[in-house]
Amino acid sequence: MTQETTNAKPAKSTPTWVRVLLGVSLTLNLLVAGVVVGGILGHERHPPRPEVEEVNLGPFTGAFSRNDREALRRAAEAEGLSFRAMRRDAREDLDALIGALEADPWDRSAVEAMIGRYRERTLGRIGIGERLMIERLDQMQPEERRAFAERLREGFDHSRMAPRDR
Missing domain, CATH: 1.20.5 (Single alpha-helices involved in coiled-coils or other helix-helix interfaces)
Known part of the structure; x- marks a missing residue:
């Protein structure tokens, strides 16, 4: 070793x-x-999920193609519109209204003011939707607008044929 x-x-x-x-x-x-x-x-x-999930235009929404609805959503986002915040505010107004309706004594002027705020907020959302819809329709080719019109007609015809609960 x-x-x-x-x-x-x-x-x-x-x-x-x-x-x-x-x-x-x-x-x-x-x-x-x-x-x-x-x-x-x-x-x-x-x-x-995007901030603006989908622009809802009532009966017109279904007549727009998926691409058109996506374009409407992007247009709303580009303007910085927060539909989520609008819905949250509307919910807060509705909660306050429910509280006022349950209150005793009844305060008619408070309820009228709350309903008025709710109406104004709703009209604001409708106005935004209308403007975005018109802008989108402006961008369509004539054949795209005709297809939109046909889908709109089908949607209204279908809703008229649906049974109504009375």
């Missing part, structure tokens, strides 16, 4: 608790990486 091999100190083994701690640390790092990668992939497959 040589001098070097006889003087070499035996290697100390790593304590068990350190190996367990390293294993736990590696596992946690892999879990975090998996969550991050999964979140990125999930976001790409299922992006967040």
Whole structure:
């Protein structure tokens, strides 16, 4: 044997608790990486819902094609319109109205004011929808407008034929 091999100190083994701690640390790092990668992939497959879900134009909505409805939604978003905030405000008004209707004593002027605010908010949404609809119709070719008119006619004919509960 040589001098070097006889003087070499035996290697100390790593304590068990350190190996367990390293294993736990590696596992946690892999879990975090998996969550991050999964979140990125999930976001790409299922992006967040748009702020403006869909512009509702009453009976006209169904007559617009899917592409037209998407264009209307993008136009509303481009203007920074928050239909979600409008609905939230309308809900708050309705909650206040319900509270006033249940109150005793009855306050007619408060109820009239609340109904008036609700009407104004509704008219504002209708006005926005009308303007966006006219702008979209302006952008259509004649054959697209004729197809829209036919879908509108079919929608109204179908609704007239539906049984009505009385």
